[in-house]
Amino acid sequence: MRMTLAVHPEAYTIHSFSPQTVLPETVFQQDIYFIGKTKEELSVVVPSTLALDSLEREANWRCFEILGPLGFSMTGILSRVSGTLADAQVSIFAISTFDTDYILVKQNKLERAIDALKKQAYQIIQY
Numbered sequence: 001m002r003m004t005l006a007v008h009p010e011a012y013t014i015h016s017f018s019p020q021t022v023l024p025e026t027v028f029q030q031d032i033y034f035i036g037k038t039k040e041e042l043s044v045v046v047p048s049t050l051a052l053d054s055l056e057r058e059a060n061w062r063c064f065e066i067l068g069p070l071g072f073s074m075t076g077i078l079s080r081v082s083g084t085l086a087d088a089q090v091s092i093f094a095i096s097t098f099d100t101d102y103i104l105v106k107q108n109k110l111e112r113a114i115d116a117l118k119k120q121a122y123q124i125i126q127y
Contacts, residue, residue, distance in 0.1 A: 003077065004123040005103075007114070008032075008063040010047045012104060014093060015054035017042040026050060032063075034095050034102075045095065045104070061093060061104040064113070064124075077101065081117070088116035 017023075019042050027033055027046060034045040046052065048059055066077060078094060078101050085092055085105065090113045093104040105113045114124050 003081075004067045004125060005064045005081070005117060006067055007110070007124060007126045008065060009127050010049070010063075011059070011107060012045050012061040012063055013048045013050075013052075013057050013059045014061060014104070015044045015046070015052050016056040017044065017054050024052070027052070045093075060107040062107050062110045064103045064105070064117075066101045066103070078103075080120075081122070084116050084120045084122075085113055088112055090116065 019037055019039060021042050023035070023042075023044065027035075027044060027050070030046050030050060032047070034043075036043045044052065044054070045061075064081075066081065078096070081101075081103060082092055082094060085103070090105050090109045095102040095104070117124055
């Protein structure tokens with residue numbers, strides 16, 4: 001099966017908060033946002049156009065969306081994509097939802113990531 005990945009046009013920022021933080025309503029008004037919470041931290045990924053007062057932040061991430069939906073019986077998809085990017089010396093921040101996976105790479109590694117994925121026969125589309 002030939003996988004297709006779509007590159008989102010916007011840049012994203014990954015924020016770190018204390019786990020007790022109450023997020024501003026503007027986070028939930030974004031077209032796309034991701035939230036992960038543990039006992040130790042609260043992580044939020046939002047478009048970089050939204051400024052948040054976080055403890056730490058990493059800006060300039062671009063997002064690949066593995067076009068799905070991907071069934072739970074499909075195995076190794078994220079592993080193959082992340083392995084391809086690791087071989088190309090591209091670090092990732094991976095996020096999964098019920099339907100698909102998202103892989104963030106730093107803006108300055110985007111072209112390297114696209115080239116590596118294309119060499120492995122992934123189809124890349126840019127919105």
